[in-house]
Amino acid sequence: MTDWKQLEERQPTVVRMVMNSFKKDRLSHAYLFDGGAGTGKKDIAVHMAKTYFCQERDGIDPCQTCKDCKRVDSGNHPDLHLVEPDGQSIKIDQIRKLQKEFSYLGVESNKKVYILNHSDKMTTQAANSLLKFLEEPGKMTMAILLTEQKQHILPTIYSRCQVLTFRPLSVSNIEKELVNEGITSQLAKLASQLTNDKGKAKELATDDWFAQARAIVIQLTEELKERPHQVFLTIHDKWLAHFKEKSQLDMGLNLMLFWYKDLMKIQLQDERIVYADYKDKLERYALQFPRKRISEHMMAILDAKRRLSANTNPQFVMEQLVLRLREG
Known part of the structure; x- marks a missing residue:
């Protein structure tokens, strides 16, 4: 009440x-x-x-x-x-x-x-x-x-x-209110990063599509590091099948961007990471990624967002993006 x-x-x-x-x-x-x-x-x-x-x-x-x-x-x-x-x-x-x-x-x-x-x-x-x-x-x-x-x-x-x-509303305030309403901290953390409208954040965090989107993004970032030969299969079988609309594709790239921002935060000893439930893995990856390489990955994702906004073919954009991330 x-x-x-x-x-x-x-x-x-x-x-x-x-x-x-x-x-x-x-x-x-x-x-x-x-x-x-x-x-x-x-x-x-x-x-x-x-x-x-x-x-x-x-x-x-x-x-x-x-x-x-x-x-x-x-x-x-x-x-x-x-x-x-x-x-x-x-x-x-x-x-x-x-x-x-x-x-x-x-x-x-x-x-x-x-x-x-x-x-x-x-x-x-x-x-x-x-x-x-x-x-x-x-x-x-x-x-x-x-x-x-x-x-x-x-x-x-x-x-x-x-x-x-x-x-x-502040990010922390929205996150706190979502958690108080029974939403998991993982989804509350992520949704509060995407909008300062609490209603929209709740709508996102309670949508199964959003939870699945988070899982696909985490799978893709893990494969880029540990199983790079599988990333193209994931792009075609999961990513493009799930992120169908332009706004969804943009959101997917934002979720990916948060992962690399978390790597940067860990290197800077900033505890305010979004994927907090993957902290151990992020810490391990952060030891293996030079800071310059993390910045290059973030720039590649931002470039993919720009190309999508210019109506470039989504499949081509994602294939080019994972090539750049795999090579980096």
Whole structure:
């Protein structure tokens, strides 16, 4: 169950500002949460609503057990309204529906909270309609607008909100959260290196395709060192059969790049390696690889990524890459 302490680990500056507002009873009538996907905007907005509605909270901490807290958790609190884009945009009819709700007293109390996800996707008509609420807010009504592109928010709306900027999540933070959700440390470590969007990282780490991709990359790097005569068979039978799309091929090369980065880190006595479960083997390989050779391998992989982005035939790119890695 999410609490302020966990959220503070994700977004310390934002959460401290929000917590301070609760402590001083100086909540704004409208917030604009600006930040990339997966940075925790929605989680913090919902937890703000829970704290706002909870009548049995301890300081700023919601009790988590009362009727209001449970309804927020289940997504059916009658005075918490979450608006998502209808198709590609938030339309004026959705805002008008909210305005109609504005005119009613709260079902449980006079408090109301409205969360507009992807608020930058409001149509011009919807945004102009929303201005009425922002200009004449109800005394106990709070709006929280979430956006990944604040430049698309109307200046008249932007100026009426308290803007809080969400920073990208750190690699270690994403990894920790994934592990806490039951994902193996091996996959959590790898997925957190590929994206700072926790949602996308979780999607990757729970996909069997990703686990298989990791295994194929490790097999290929081991064969390049120990069984070089087998690498072309692996490329044709496993690599090209698994990494079919351009984005998948690029990811496969990224996973391979992390292996050689780990070799470099071990030589530099940096313990923050990605393939930590293969540490013993990496340490053995690191003793056999001159640093210059590791750098050349990394450059070869980066060159393969560039050639793939230029639409060079994937089979040709991979065959040329393993030739270079085998010769190095």
